[in-house]
Amino acid sequence: MQSLFKIAAVLMAVCLAGGAWARDLVIGISQFPSNFHPSIDSMLAKSYVLGLTQRPFTVFDRRWELVCMLCTELPTFENGKAVAEEAPGGKRGVALTYTIRPDARWGDGTPVTTRDVLFTWEVGRHPKSGVGNAEMYRRMWKLDIVDERTFVIHDEKLGFNYNAINDFRVLPEHLERKVFAADPETYRNRTLFDTDPTNPGLAFGPYRIARVVPGSQIVLERNPTWWGAVPVFERIVIKAIENTTALEANLLSGEIDMIEGSAGLSLDQALAFERRHGDRFRVFYKPGLVYEHLDVMLDNPALADRRVRQALLYGLDREAMSRKLFAGRQPVADTFVHPLDWIHTDEVRRYVHDPAQAAALLDAAGWKPGQGGLRRNAAGEPLRLELMTTAGNRSRELVEQVLQSQWRQLGIEVAIKNEPPRVFFGETVSKRKFGSLALFAWISSPENPPRSTLHSQEIPSEANGWSGQNYAGFRNARMDELIDAIEGELDRDKRKALWHELQRLYAEELPALPLFFQAEAHIWPRWLSGIEPTGHMAPVTSWVENWRDARP
Structure with missing residues (x-):
């Protein structure tokens, strides 16, 4: 009898940690990512997935305010972590000091450190690496490593958004350096984000990719090394259904639970859907x-x-x-x-x-x-x-x-x-x-x-x-x-x-x-709450740990 009580206690603890008896959430989107590398190719579907598996250093939140995610504090002139300086060529530059969260770890347990930051900077500055925002890395003319967690970016341009490094998406040096060093010019085609996307060491967000069916679906499971609040869903499945009429049919049949607004039904479809099925689903319109x-x-x-x-x-x-x-x-x-x-x-x-x-x-x-x-x-x-x-x-x-x-x-x-x-x-x-x-x-x-x-x-x-x-x-x-x-x-x-x-x-x-x-027309089941679309490029998945399941 005592052992039964112990089992019940353990199950209750699991229930409380993961929400009401850990469930899956199946999300429908109209695109499948062209790749999973955070800096190569710009695509909505990929941003949505990376919101589950990674965190940027800085991001604009739903109030359109710049906040830290992977860093501990935004560098500002007021707190002394931003300092104006002269850059090469006599330009007016700025030195920015960032510190990585001490509890940030890749999914394989490796700490996220300044080694990753330095490697990311090297990839971004290579003229043929294929990164999307190469200009940002070109501006960062020097990078100083202070210790395992703290680094200083020297930006040759002091601008109004000087401390926003949203596009500096850190890469796992312990996994990717060998691939990049082999041939930087073909790196974009050989990165582990494409050849081995289920490698746990590629993720440090609430979830990691567990399985990929190319062109069809991505299965993500909780990341045990995630530092924040435990997300309520044990698994999230993202199904790519590129025909939006079929996407709606899958929602009504129960094959998917929700449709993402930034890559989902067109507005005319959503309006018609709400008229017919507003009693079963919540349709939320977000201008942005x-x-x-x-x-x-x-x-x-x-x-x-x-x-x-x-x-x-x-x-x-x-x-x-x-x-x-x-x-x-x-x-x-x-x-x-x-x-x-x-x-x-x-x-x-x-x-x-x-x-x-x-x-x-x-x-x-x-x-x-x-x-x-x-x-x-x-x-x-x-x-x-x-x-x-x-x-x-x-x-x-x-x-x-x-x-x-x-x-x-x-x-x-x-x-x-x-x-x-x-x-x-x-x-x-x-x-x-x-x-x-x-x-x-x-x-x-x-x-x-x-x-x-x-x-x-x-x-x-x-x-x-x-x-x-x-x-x-x-x-x-x-x-x-x-x-x-x-x-x-x-x-x-x-x-x-x-x-x-x-x-x-x-x-x-x-x-x-x-x-x-x-x-954007977001369509959610009425039992799902906590999703707050931003109206800009930061995907709602960046705050997935706040989502809640109200089903009994």
């Missing part, structure tokens, strides 16, 4: 810094002409699209800066639906109405464009059809060619293989300078290991100057003026064609 747009391939001779880009935008009735497809919940975008962001300005060139203006611009650019109703240049070549997006995303496919139809009325032929998300993001977009237009969304943090996406030094190429995210190939000297000036301006009012000029330049030059700002 999610910019739906068309990246323009500026190497395409037709699209290199600004007048053609402007004509394409004048030829679209985006207001009608927002009303008919999204019940007006997704406002039309004039630039990439959301009205919720304090730096936003309305004083930019605005492209209301004006087919006559669009036609005049095309005429001026040398594209005249011709045979077959298509506009043709002086050589008789028709104006033909290729439009690509993520296959299976019903919302984007509907938008594509509208774009195709409205541009056909201007005499422009548009061919639609979609791909699975992991191919579209992992190969086509990241390596600039799209011929004309790529439809997708950027998710940003508050007041986020667009260096990676708009600066001329951030154009991916084979020579730089496909680093950078300026997929359009946009080159504009004044844009470069404004980005540099914004990053280095500490005065809030002066910075605001620079931001306003940048937005006006963006609206004139149109390196991308703005469409809408998304409102």
Whole structure:
């Protein structure tokens, strides 16, 4: 009898530690990650997974405030951990002291130390490693190791967001150094995050990857070395269902428990779903810094002409699209800066639906109405464009059809060619293989300078290991100057003026064609609570330990 009481006590302890009798949570998303490396390729689905398995040094929280996660304290000038200094070339730089949490350990028990920090810095600074935010590492001209947990970053640029190192995603030196050292130029294709993703030493978050079914699902289990509150779910299964109609069907059948808002149902689907099933599920709409747009391939001779880009935008009735497809919940975008962001300005060139203006611009650019109703240049070549997006995303496919139809009325032929998300993001977009237009969304943090996406030094190429995210190939000297000036301006009012000029330049030059700002539709079972979407690029999984299961 006594032994039975002991067993009951143990079971009760397990129950209290892990929530109401440890359960699984099955999450549906519309993408499968192109890879699991935290710094190679930018993709929503991957960020969502890494929110479960890792923690950044710094991050913007749901209140849009910068906080520490892997570090113990934000360095500031007030606490003495940020110190202005002269950087090479006489630049105004800053020295930043960070300390790693003393209880941070990789999933194999190895402590997270400054050896990992130094290795991450070395990978980031290698010109052909393929990391996305290579510019951040280039700015960090020196790294001092103080001890096992403390390090000093010397940044050559003292900017307003000087202590935000959100993209410095630490790598496990004890596992990855050997792979990187073998051949840095092919590292992106040989990293253990791809070849051995279930290795526990790759994770130091609440969960670690236990099993991967490529293109289908990722099974994560609790990480025993996690330092924080024990998450309520013993396992989380992420199922990738790239067709959003099938994603909804899987939710209704019980194959999945919830649908992630940042990579889930389109807004029109969510609105219809709520009308039919609002008694069973909670649908939460979160407006945020999610910019739906068309990246323009500026190497395409037709699209290199600004007048053609402007004509394409004048030829679209985006207001009608927002009303008919999204019940007006997704406002039309004039630039990439959301009205919720304090730096936003309305004083930019605005492209209301004006087919006559669009036609005049095309005429001026040398594209005249011709045979077959298509506009043709002086050589008789028709104006033909290729439009690509993520296959299976019903919302984007509907938008594509509208774009195709409205541009056909201007005499422009548009061919639609979609791909699975992991191919579209992992190969086509990241390596600039799209011929004309790529439809997708950027998710940003508050007041986020667009260096990676708009600066001329951030154009991916084979020579730089496909680093950078300026997929359009946009080159504009004044844009470069404004980005540099914004990053280095500490005065809030002066910075605001620079931001306003940048937005006006963006609206004139149109390196991308703005469409809408998304409102994410999160769909949760009514027994699930504690999820707090941020409205920006930090995934909700970064706070998974706060999620709660109210089932009896």
